[in-house]
Amino acid sequence: MDSTSRVEQPDPNIVGSSEGGGGGTGTSSASAVTEGGQSTTVSAAPPSRYESQKRRDWNTFLQYLRNHKPPLTLARCSGAHVIEFLKYLDQFGKTKVHVTGCPYFGHPNPPAPCACPLKQAWGSLDALIGRLRAAYEENGGKPESNPFGAKAVRIYLREVRESQAKARGIPYEKKKRKRPSTSSSVVTAGSAVAAEVEGSSGGGGDGSGGDGVIGQQPPTAPNTTV
Numbered sequence: 001m002d003s004t005s006r007v008e009q010p011d012p013n014i015v016g017s018s019e020g021g022g023g024g025t026g027t028s029s030a031s032a033v034t035e036g037g038q039s040t041t042v043s044a045a046p047p048s049r050y051e052s053q054k055r056r057d058w059n060t061f062l063q064y065l066r067n068h069k070p071p072l073t074l075a076r077c078s079g080a081h082v083i084e085f086l087k088y089l090d091q092f093g094k095t096k097v098h099v100t101g102c103p104y105f106g107h108p109n110p111p112a113p114c115a116c117p118l119k120q121a122w123g124s125l126d127a128l129i130g131r132l133r134a135a136y137e138e139n140g141g142k143p144e145s146n147p148f149g150a151k152a153v154r155i156y157l158r159e160v161r162e163s164q165a166k167a168r169g170i171p172y173e174k175k176k177r178k179r180p181s182t183s184s185s186v187v188t189a190g191s192a193v194a195a196e197v198e199g200s201s202g203g204g205g206d207g208s209g210g211d212g213v214i215g216q217q218p219p220t221a222p223n224t225t226v
Contacts, residue, residue, distance in 0.1 A: 079150025093120040108169040
């Protein structure tokens with residue numbers, strides 16, 4: 001793997017930060033002339049916190065590519081380079097990750113300080129990859145060639161999650177999404193329609209009022225390869 005040089009003046013809050021420069025979150029305004037000839041100023045809404053952070057993350061990654069030795073273009077960037085970037089960010093981390101030989105390995109609340117390194121927390125890296133994956137496609141990249149959605153990156157993040165869970169003694173439990181029961185929804189909607197039809201027709205309806213079942217399609221992630 002190619003060696004990298006450090007980014008000049010890197011943003012230590014690159015992961016999970018919501019403050020600092022680079023984004024320019026101030027409101028922008030535009031002038032418009034009404035039919036009466038009067039000039040009015042229309043203020044545009046400032047970008048959201050997420051959008052500002054995504055832009056800063058994207059600019060930092062592009063700067064990282066420019067400082068790469070040898071220089072690396074976005075078109076040639078692969079999942080391996082993304083993993084290299086994540087490892088580079090560890091030097092700015094603030095999360096204590098105990099090594100195997102540390103007496104506090106697996107201890108969620110160590111009673112005393114130790115010399116174990118500080119790294120980026122798994123949750124911060126996972127959120128960062130999500131923002132960069134979206135920024136890549138917003139800037140003209142194709143989903144099928146998105147290096148941030150590569151299988152190698154997903155495997156690396158999973159390994160970081162598992163290793164940090166053991167080292168810190170804090171298990172990362174994946175939140176389960178509550179799925180609405182389709183069968184119960186159909187029965188409830190059908191009963192309501194049948195009752196309404198029966199009430200309006202004096203009890204002679206057959207209950208065929210057309211069940212309004214709302215289908216919910218889960219979001220799909222882009223299927224990408226390295």
